[in-house]
Amino acid sequence: MQSTTRYFSSSYAQARDRFLSAAAPVAAHVQSYAIAPAGSEGESLATDVALIGDANAERLLIMTSATHGVEGFCGSGCQLALLDDAPMLERARRAGVALLLVHAVNPYGFSWVARTDEGNVDLNRNAQPFDGRPLPENPGYGPVHGLLLPQEWPPTEQNRQDLARHIEQHGRPAVTQAVSRGQYTHPDGLFYGGDWPAASLVNLRSILQAHASRHARIGWIDVHTGLGPRGHGEKIYAGRRDEAEVARARRWWGSDIAVPYQGSSASVDITGHLAGLIYQACPDSEPTLMALEFGTLPWEDVVHALRGRNWLRAHPEANGVLRREILQATLDAFYCGQEDWQGMVLGQSRVAVLQALCGLEA
Template identity: 45%
Template sequence: MEKENNAWIDGLFSHSYAEARQKFLSAAARRGLAVESHELALAGADGETLATDVVLDGPADASRMLLVISGVHGVEGFCGSAVQTGMLLRAREGADALRDTAVLHVHAVNPFGFSHLRRVTQENVDLNRNFVDFDKPLPVNPGYAEIHELLLPAVWPPQAEVEAALAAYRDRHGARGLQRAMSLGQHGFADGMFFGGHRPTWSNVIFRRILQRHAPKVRQLASIDVHTGLGAYGVGERIFASFDEDPAVLARAERWWGELTSVTSGTSTSIPLTGPIQTAITEECRGAQHLGICLEYGTWPSERVTGALRAEHWLHRHGDTDPARAAAIRQALKDAFYPDAADWKLAVWQQASQACLRALEGLQEDASQAMLA
């Protein structure tokens, strides 16, 4: 095993989607693990192939599984990809003792956004707002309708009166109310922010297909969905991401991962979302008891992150005849969600690897208790 020093950790991270994908594929090859690739029929930012890649580390018929997900929000994939690559490369001490247990890595669920430095998919859809029942009336977010034109005005940077109107909305509804109006999810503005779509996206369909193939025999399922952009710099907030409201389920999750936050109780930096990806886990893995967390790493102050998001969506909506400014806007979005700094990367790896190991230990402990019962 290579020593997990700062240089090794830094090497897990990449400067582009293409580099991140190659490191992930190389790590799988080094372990002799097969890769299942779902290619998207669009080119990457540098003309590269775009794909959601899947690696199963462990027995195909395992009844216990840890699911690790990266790139739900494309540009956030730099973080999750590094975690997955590191988990494939790290020491395998005691691997034989992981009875009936596998790790399923789903790399770059949204490869288009990852490559093109967008948070959304090729359909301009926020994937974490797309897992809704499209056969029923779609969720309505009246708050977003009030601020859509303020968030993405015709002129960028926004004029003073635009920012004043947005501040007035925040004064009326509070900071949390503005966050809810903006990021809850909306289905009324296809060119807007946090758009949930009018139908399942390609990424939605592929993710469900992956679960249908790899998880039908799973009875105990743990999931870690890696995100960035909310919270304090380098801190990985562990957000409870199981839909089962039984207090015993939360208690079990906290035995594994320690204290967790919750979007429903208001203890999380995030808010409840319409159509998160965990919906698919619940619907496609009905035979499994699911314990999941979103591991949300803080980057920079929320004003910087929100400003970068607005600018990039403005660019998508209105375009820009200045190539240099367009490139700067895209780079600013990448920087907002991926601090390319050694201390941040170290914090990411230490917390993520611990979360993964705790999940595997929890699955094994539960199995041992079941045998003794």
């Protein structure tokens, strides 16, 4: 059995180099969309795109990675495995399906081991009109913000008690909803959706318009990590509130596909969902959208890691030991480097791709 290690990288720079090298011999077109900030190693940052197959095919399957930066360690591995999967690439060709692999939607977060971009924006909460209309309100976030981001890290015992008391008073489901659904009032906070389209989101919109809009039928798998049991890939419907689209997603990926707005997902019903860009960028296409979410650690540990990473952003003077501890905790929350977890990820990712090809072909 081949090792999975060669598909999973130890840094954004290594992942990008591997992706571009693997795409070169099989892709009909490769293009890079740069952003201004530099990476953690001083490297240039870009979202790289590989189109495999006929650019004018009726059917297209998109796979995206690193919507949430650090989650790219997993998503990039899935893309590299697909690029190395000659039988699956041939299956796509025979089905008349072109493949569009979008590597590192959020290259800044991937490089700096953060879930958010250079402005602390969560790209999966940033797809808002920003046209002068009021942004979605989240009144439950404000009261818990100061508890989530204390002055000291690690949190003091008093902070732990105060946060536990807040959860007890309001109920865990309500607090989870308030924390993770997206907020637009605290730029230094968790799950901040921004006040303007982020540069990486603008790049993704351009990518969809340039490379996806000509295709009549589109499938999209956006690879995520952090929610659910370790190694389990929850299939989360990522489209609009359209029962016909939900039904089509279930035909493709199975009746166990979770639907956040129906309350059947580990994910809350978020606002500003990134996949919603496709309805503007590809208005004449029929999309079928799914986020494939691989579990890592318990939710409480994931939130604790996010709190620490936001604290570090606000305290760049933190000593080296504490910085390394926070970054490692962030990585552990969104990427399990063990080979059994990697194997579970690649197996489920391959099945999801095959199901999408069958759905597009049907």
